[in-house]
Amino acid sequence: MIPIYCPKSESEASVIASLMDAYGIAFLMRGGAFSSMYPGPVANSLNARTLMVQEDQAELAMQLLQPFIEE
Numbered sequence: 001m002i003p004i005y006c007p008k009s010e011s012e013a014s015v016i017a018s019l020m021d022a023y024g025i026a027f028l029m030r031g032g033a034f035s036s037m038y039p040g041p042v043a044n045s046l047n048a049r050t051l052m053v054q055e056d057q058a059e060l061a062m063q064l065l066q067p068f069i070e071e
Contacts, residue, residue, distance in 0.1 A: 004062060031048050
């Protein structure tokens, strides 16, 4: 899997995950879960979410993400 996008918020990550599901794109939303386990300081390396997709589906995923990227 390759990283293609870092959502700006929890709600954006949820919308993107739904979009990937709707189009049958195999994906993994890496990160973000650690921050919900423990209170305290935020470290981007642990809390930042990154959308990862199969390499052969990356082009379609990027097309679907265009509206988010252009914001």
